Amino acid sequence: MTLARKNILLGVTGGVAAYKSAILVRHLLDETANVQVVFTPSAHEFITATTLQALSGRPVRDDLWDRQAEAAMGHIELARWADLVVVAPATAHFMACLAQGLAPNLLTTLCLATDAPIVLAPAMNQAMWRAPATQRNAAILAGDGRRLIGPDEGDQACGDTGPGRMVEPEELLCAVRQILAPPCMKGLKVLVTAGPTQEALDPVRYLSNQSSGKQGYAIAQAAAAAGAQTTLISGPCHLPAPTNVERIQVVSAQDMHDAVLSRAADQALVVGVAAVADYRPAQQAEQKIKKGAQGAAQIPLEPNQDIIAAVAALPTPPIVVGFAAETERPLQQARAKRQRKGIDAIVVNDVANPRIGFNSNHNAATLIWEGGEVELPYQSKESLAAALIQHLTERFFAQETSRG
Numbered sequence: 001m002t003l004a005r006k007n008i009l010l011g012v013t014g015g016v017a018a019y020k021s022a023i024l025v026r027h028l029l030d031e032t033a034n035v036q037v038v039f040t041p042s043a044h045e046f047i048t049a050t051t052l053q054a055l056s057g058r059p060v061r062d063d064l065w066d067r068q069a070e071a072a073m074g075h076i077e078l079a080r081w082a083d084l085v086v087v088a089p090a091t092a093h094f095m096a097c098l099a100q101g102l103a104p105n106l107l108t109t110l111c112l113a114t115d116a117p118i119v120l121a122p123a124m125n126q127a128m129w130r131a132p133a134t135q136r137n138a139a140i141l142a143g144d145g146r147r148l149i150g151p152d153e154g155d156q157a158c159g160d161t162g163p164g165r166m167v168e169p170e171e172l173l174c175a176v177r178q179i180l181a182p183p184c185m186k187g188l189k190v191l192v193t194a195g196p197t198q199e200a201l202d203p204v205r206y207l208s209n210q211s212s213g214k215q216g217y218a219i220a221q222a223a224a225a226a227g228a229q230t231t232l233i234s235g236p237c238h239l240p241a242p243t244n245v246e247r248i249q250v251v252s253a254q255d256m257h258d259a260v261l262s263r264a265a266d267q268a269l270v271v272g273v274a275a276v277a278d279y280r281p282a283q284q285a286e287q288k289i290k291k292g293a294q295g296a297a298q299i300p301l302e303p304n305q306d307i308i309a310a311v312a313a314l315p316t317p318p319i320v321v322g323f324a325a326e327t328e329r330p331l332q333q334a335r336a337k338r339q340r341k342g343i344d345a346i347v348v349n350d351v352a353n354p355r356i357g358f359n360s361n362h363n364a365a366t367l368i369w370e371g372g373e374v375e376l377p378y379q380s381k382e383s384l385a386a387a388l389i390q391h392l393t394e395r396f397f398a399q400e401t402s403r404g
Contacts, residue, residue: 003031006180009078009116010035011087011107012052013094014042016157017123017166021088022047024169025055028176036078038062038107040094064106075106079113084180087111089123089166092134098146099137117179121172122151126162143240149175149380150361163361171383178386183227184393190228191267191318192220193260193274193307195235197253201299202285209275210358213237215323216273218385220245226389228269233259235274253277253304264311267318269392272308275325275358280304309341319396324348325358334368344396345369347376347388367391 008028012021021037028035037052039062049060064075087094087107094108098120103109111118120141128134129151142148150167194216198206213234220232221242232247233256241247250256253276264270279301289297312320320343324334327350334348349356349365355378356363364378367388374391376384 003028003033003177003180006033007081007083008033008035008176009082009085009110009114010037010056011040011085011090011094011111012037012043012047013040013087013089013091013107014045015089015091015123015166016046017089017121018043018046020166020169022051022055024086024088024172025052027169027173029056031173031177036061036081038078038110040105040107042091061106064109075109076113079110079116082110082114082116084176085111085114085116085118086121086172086176087118088121088169088172090120092122092124092128092131092137095120095122095134095137095141099140099144118146119172119175119179120146120148121166122148122164123166124151124164125158126156126160126164129164130162139240143243145243147175147179147382149382152362167380171379174379174383175386178222178383178390179225181226181390183225184390185223185397186227188228188268188397189231189266190220190223190269190271191231191233191260191263192216192223192271193233193235193256193276194220195237196275197235197256197277197304198251199253199277199280199304200284201281202287202289204288207277207280209277211235211275212359213239214359214361215363215381215385216271217242218381219271219273219388221382222385222389223269223271225386226393231263231267233263233274235276253280253307257305257307257310260307261310264318265314265316268397269319269321270308270311271321271323271392272311273323274307276307277304306341308343312342312344319344319392321392322346325351327352331366331368331373334366338368345392369395 035056037060053060097108152165153163154165195213196209196211198208200206217239224230224244230245232245282300282302308322322343326333330348330350334346338346347365363381363384365376367374
């Protein structure tokens with residue numbers, strides 16, 4: 001089993017979602033992991049240490065100044081003991097402390113002292129999650145290599161509705177399994193495209209697509225976490241570069257085409273997630289186009305090259321996986337698109353569904369290949385990315401990775 005005898009340090013902070021941590025402990029123990037729970041001082045206001053001690057079989061640690069434990073530098077021993085640290089729930093205060101390197105309690109001290117991966121499950125009021133300071137802290141933490149799972153959207157204990165609910169324990173368990181799984185893509189080179197492209201009309205205007213880049217960035221991060229040497233070719237996005245990923249930033253479809261084709265032949269896998277513009281202006285105006293005195297402006301367009309089809313047409317192509325964002329008959333459209341482009345697989349989602357639209361933190365999709373398909377159910381884009389990488393490894397690289 002993936003989690004057998006793995007040491008999981010579960011941090012619990014002061015949020016109403018702390019009750020979910022008890023369920024997560026039970027799931028982890030069912031997979032024969034070792035679980036040590038650590039409370040922040042305010043966690044005691046929401047769930048008892050007695051409950052989590054009874055579930056985990058270990059006394060809950062909560063005091064940085066425990067004389068008996070700290071006589072042997074207990075917080076350092078715990079930091080070294082952990083194979084993985086999961087903080088669920090992670091409040092806005094805890095995230096702020098960790099982002100700024102503050103260590104006011106045992107849990108923050110452990111997080112700063114450990115070399116283990118750290119997973120955070122944010123949980124807070126929707127306004128607190130949306131606050132610019134919290135978003136800055138979340139970006140800092142992601143840039144530092146901390147993995148944020150969630151938050152979900154929905155009704156909250158305070159009566160508000162919106163993003164801020166802690167993800168369900170089952171989704172966290174899935175993330176833990178994926179992080180601690182053996183590096184299934186070790187030794188492989190993977191190239192991922194992400195984000196939109198911008199096709200200039202004049203010096204101040206451009207044509208583009210609705211794309212945040214979140215799914216492509218998550219897939220690049222998941223490939224790197226699986227051991228792949230990962231390159232991310234990104235259109236204009238406001239996202240931090242994924243950890244251990246080489247990011248190449250481009251603007252236009254032609255820029256992306258040239259960057260991908262110059263590297264594709266050396267890759268084992270190319271995943272085209274980018275929302276590349278299908279057309280570009282036939283000619284870019286040298287000066288700003290002025291509003292016409294009469295009638296509508298006429299702007300001739302010409303097609304951009306199909307990047308993933310060009311990769312699939314190479315003499316010795318890598319495995320090529322495309323993405324399709326559809327608004328009607330998504331499965332039929334995607335099956336036809338896969339065959340037309342000559343690619344090995346395609347991932348399709350229905351962007352008419354507002355829960356999984358372009359700027360959502362969640363997604364649901366179907367992976368389609370010759371002779372088969374698998375549904376990737378509604379989940380965070382990070383979890384979907386990890387599941388996709390696992391499916392692609394099993395489908396196309398099982399023999400190579402087993403020999404490696």
